[in-house]
Amino acid sequence: MAKTPMTYAASGVDLDAADRAVELMERHIRRTFGPRVLGAFGGFAGCFRLDFNEKLFKRNYRDPVLVACTDGVGTKVKLAAQMKVYDTVGIDLVAMSVNDMIVQGAEPLFFLDYIAVNKKIPELAADMVRGVADGCVLAGCALLGGETAEMPDVYTPGEFDMAGFAVGVVELNKIIDGKRAQVGDVMIGLASSGIHSNGYSLVRAIVREAELDLNKVYPDLDPTQTLGRVLLTPTRIYAKSIISILHHYKVKQVVNAMANITGSGIPGNVPRTLNPGVNAKIDKKAWEVPPVFRFLQEHGNVEEREMYDVFNMGVGYVS
Amino acid sequence: MAKTPMTYAASGVDLDAADRAVELMERHIRRTFGPRVLGAFGGFAGCFRLDFNEKLFKRNYRDPVLVACTDGVGTKVKLAAQMKVYDTVGIDLVAMSVNDMIVQGAEPLFFLDYIAVNKKIPELAADMVRGVADGCVLAGCALLGGETAEMPDVYTPGEFDMAGFAVGVVELNKIIDGKRAQVGDVMIGLASSGIHSNGYSLVRAIVREAELDLNKVYPDLDPTQTLGRVLLTPTRIYAKSIISILHHYKVKQVVNAMANITGSGIPGNVPRTLNPGVNAKIDKKAWEVPPVFRFLQEHGNVEEREMYDVFNMGVGYVS
Numbered sequence: 129m130a131k132t133p134m135t136y137a138a139s140g141v142d143l144d145a146a147d148r149a150v151e152l153m154e155r156h157i158r159r160t161f162g163p164r165v166l167g168a169f170g171g172f173a174g175c176f177r178l179d180f181n182e183k184l185f186k187r188n189y190r191d192p193v194l195v196a197c198t199d200g201v202g203t204k205v206k207l208a209a210q211m212k213v214y215d216t217v218g219i220d221l222v223a224m225s226v227n228d229m230i231v232q233g234a235e236p237l238f239f240l241d242y243i244a245v246n247k248k249i250p251e252l253a254a255d256m257v258r259g260v261a262d263g264c265v266l267a268g269c270a271l272l273g274g275e276t277a278e279m280p281d282v283y284t285p286g287e288f289d290m291a292g293f294a295v296g297v298v299e300l301n302k303i304i305d306g307k308r309a310q311v312g313d314v315m316i317g318l319a320s321s322g323i324h325s326n327g328y329s330l331v332r333a334i335v336r337e338a339e340l341d342l343n344k345v346y347p348d349l350d351p352t353q354t355l356g357r358v359l360l361t362p363t364r365i366y367a368k369s370i371i372s373i374l375h376h377y378k379v380k381q382v383v384n385a386m387a388n389i390t391g392s393g394i395p396g397n398v399p400r401t402l403n404p405g406v407n408a409k410i411d412k413k414a415w416e417v418p419p420v421f422r423f424l425q426e427h428g429n430v431e432e433r434e435m436y437d438v439f440n441m442g443v444g445y446v447s
Numbered sequence: 448m449a450k451t452p453m454t455y456a457a458s459g460v461d462l463d464a465a466d467r468a469v470e471l472m473e474r475h476i477r478r479t480f481g482p483r484v485l486g487a488f489g490g491f492a493g494c495f496r497l498d499f500n501e502k503l504f505k506r507n508y509r510d511p512v513l514v515a516c517t518d519g520v521g522t523k524v525k526l527a528a529q530m531k532v533y534d535t536v537g538i539d540l541v542a543m544s545v546n547d548m549i550v551q552g553a554e555p556l557f558f559l560d561y562i563a564v565n566k567k568i569p570e571l572a573a574d575m576v577r578g579v580a581d582g583c584v585l586a587g588c589a590l591l592g593g594e595t596a597e598m599p600d601v602y603t604p605g606e607f608d609m610a611g612f613a614v615g616v617v618e619l620n621k622i623i624d625g626k627r628a629q630v631g632d633v634m635i636g637l638a639s640s641g642i643h644s645n646g647y648s649l650v651r652a653i654v655r656e657a658e659l660d661l662n663k664v665y666p667d668l669d670p671t672q673t674l675g676r677v678l679l680t681p682t683r684i685y686a687k688s689i690i691s692i693l694h695h696y697k698v699k700q701v702v703n704a705m706a707n708i709t710g711s712g713i714p715g716n717v718p719r720t721l722n723p724g725v726n727a728k729i730d731k732k733a734w735e736v737p738p739v740f741r742f743l744q745e746h747g748n749v750e751e752r753e754m755y756d757v758f759n760m761g762v763g764y765v766s
Contacts, residue, residue, distance in 0.1 A: 130653065130656040130657050130746065130747050130748045131748070132748070133747075133748045133749060133750055133753075134649065134652060134653055134656060134747040134748060134749050135649070135749070135750075135753050136646060136648070136649045136753065136756070136757045138652070139648040139649040139651070139652035143711075166512060166622075167622075167624065173514045173515060173516045173547050173548045173550065173551050173553070174514070174515050174516070175512050175513070175514050175551065175617075175622065176512065176513045176514075176515070177510070177511075177512050177513075177619065178497070178508075178511045178512065178513055178616075179510055179511060189497075191496070191498055192496075192497045192498060193485060193494050193495065193496050193497065194494070194495045194496075194497055194513075194556070194557070194614065195492045195493065195494050195495075196492060196493045196495065196557060196559055196591050196592055196612075196614065197492045197493070197559075197592060198559040198560070198561050198592055198593060198594050198612060199561075199594050200561060200563065200594060200596045200598075202596060202598065203598055203599075203600065203601060205598075205601060206598075206600060206601055228492050229492045231492065232492050232494065234492070237513070238513070238515060240515055240516075240517040240612055241517070242517050242518075242519060242561065242610035242612075244519065244608055244610070272515050273515055273516060273517055274517060275517050275518050275519060275610070277519045277521060279519075279521065279522055279524075279525075279608070280522075280648065281522065281525060282522060282524060282525055282602070282606055282608055283601070283602075284603075287601055289563055289598070289601055289608060291561035291563075291594070291610040293515075293517060293559055293561075293612035295513065295515065295614055297497075298494075300496065303485075303486075303494065305486065327455060329455070329458040329599065330453065330454070330455045330458040332458070333453060333457070333458035334449065334453055337449040337453065338449050392462075427449065428449050428452075428453040429449045429450070429451070429452045429453060430452060430453050430454070431452055431454075434452075434454050434455065437455070438455045
């Protein structure tokens with residue numbers, strides 16, 4: 129038997145800090161709420177009205193298909209922890225799920241986040257959620273719920289991980305599944321904001337091996353920011369751009385297939401959105417590869433082919 | 448510059464193992480699919496038809512509200528890693544989110560999982576997903592998507608974490624929010640299957656401090672199983688029981704409020720489901736506290752009040 133009476137608090141879980149974190153987060157979360165979010169903040173579950181018949185914000189679906197995605201941000205969390213910058217990876221988290229969802233033609237409705245930390249420091253947890261809320265505003269969806277788990281001995285001090293979950297909706301007859309892509313279709317590449325959230329194990333290995341300094345400004349990379357800040361540039365969220373194109377054409381369907389350029393790059397992501405029999409022909413000279421990729425390639429002595437297989441090389445989304 | 452050309456694989460990420468894990472998982476995931484799941488396995492996003500007009504399985508909603516929850520299983524993952532039992536915590540993962548969702552009267556539709564590991568060992572990853580799929584079958588929902596992230600230096604070897612996301616639906620006029628609970632209403636406690644997934648930091652601290660052996664059978668606890676196995680008993684999923692009660696009464700609403708007994712126990716969870724002005728009166732002698740709680744209380748020298756504040760004490764759900 130234990131000599132002194134044991135308590136939950138003594139086992140390393142601080143419930144007061146948890147309450148204060150929720151308090152700090154509430155303001156950020158409320159920014160993302162629209163009229164379709166129901167009920168009080170802090171219930172057991174988040175509620176979201178799908179059809180919405182009220183005036184001013186009418187939305188109705190005939191044959192709604194819910195589209196759901198989940199993803200993390202990979203070891204970009206590790207870089208954020210190293211730089212002690214906690215309020216940007218939340219944007220990446222939203223981007224990772226939402227950019228996958230819009231590939232099907234779906235419009236994002238809501239998002240939930242799971243954040244696991246070694247120790248819940250209310251201000252840091254609120255910073256992380258602020259990033260997630262910023263991402264939700266950029267994606268036009270509500271941050272409907274979340275969980276911040278304090279796991280003292282799964283994560284080492286300072287470390288954390290994040291998982292995100294997005295739900296959207298599309299009419300059954302408007303789902304984009306690539307089956308319509310035809311020989312002769314044109315592909316449009318949308319610029320990425322940087323490395324996005326894939327390939328960070330390689331990025332960090334290059335930083336380590338080439339003995340780069342995250343806190344140094346490298347003028348040939350970016351004369352205005354440190355390397356660490358450049359590498360933490362949040363993933364671009366394509367939701368509003370893509371949804372506005374899709375909604376612009378009520379009858380005609382101008383987009384036949386789309387691809388989110390994540391892990392395995394353009395060669396890995398474009399073909400999987402196309403029918404067999406349709407090939408994508410991409411001219412690498414059609415766009416300029418941004419400096420960050422050339423910088424990493426050079427310092428890591430990475431082969432050209434490997435670069436395109438791991439990174440987006442400046443094109444984050446293809447439609 | 449790095450001396451030898453750097454590659455993604457050399458930075459610690461094994462894409463072949465990832466492919467093999469997906470292969471092993473597919474069988475388990477497909478078990479959970481109903482006719483409302485659309486599209487091929489392995490797309491960018493999971494698609495689920497909300498309304499369903501086809502014969503044999505008609506489902507239509509007048510004013511659907513989507514209800515979403517996210518949760519992890521806390522440090523029960525740590526115990527599972529210690530015991531090298533990977534196929535049960537997935538059930539806990541589904542239970543944690545789904546039991547929260549049914550509190551609002553919602554019926555679970557689909558679930559997504561995020562699993563993060565140090566190294567993706569295909570068989571272990573598939574075991575974890577098998578547990579999640581088992582949970583989904585018990586909850587009556589589809590495992591619509593998931594992500595297994597390999598994060599070599601966020602998690603130490605052998606460690607992992609899991610997050611789950613559940614989405615359900617309820618008609619707007621059937622949402623249960625506790626506002627209807629009245630003085631004189633009767634509460635019914637549903638038995639838990641054990642500790643469920645809360646308070647494991649305390650459980651593990653007791654095991655450590657009292658020098659208990661996870662691989663030993665303690666006859667006063669359970670003569671048929673080791674302590675470790677008893678502590679890993681999956682959380683009971685109340686979805687089917689609760690939904691069948693709610694569906695049984697088409698017009699009359701017999702359930703005015705419900706509570707999922709998670710962290711902070713009965714005293715923390717029952718009051719938050721009730722209106723101010725309504726008090727819950729609970730007779731602790733109305734049920735027998737299962738042996739596992741008495742065993743931990745005794746070995747940890749935990750005060751009675753603390754036990755009820757942390758654990759469900761045998762009652763996992765109250766309606």
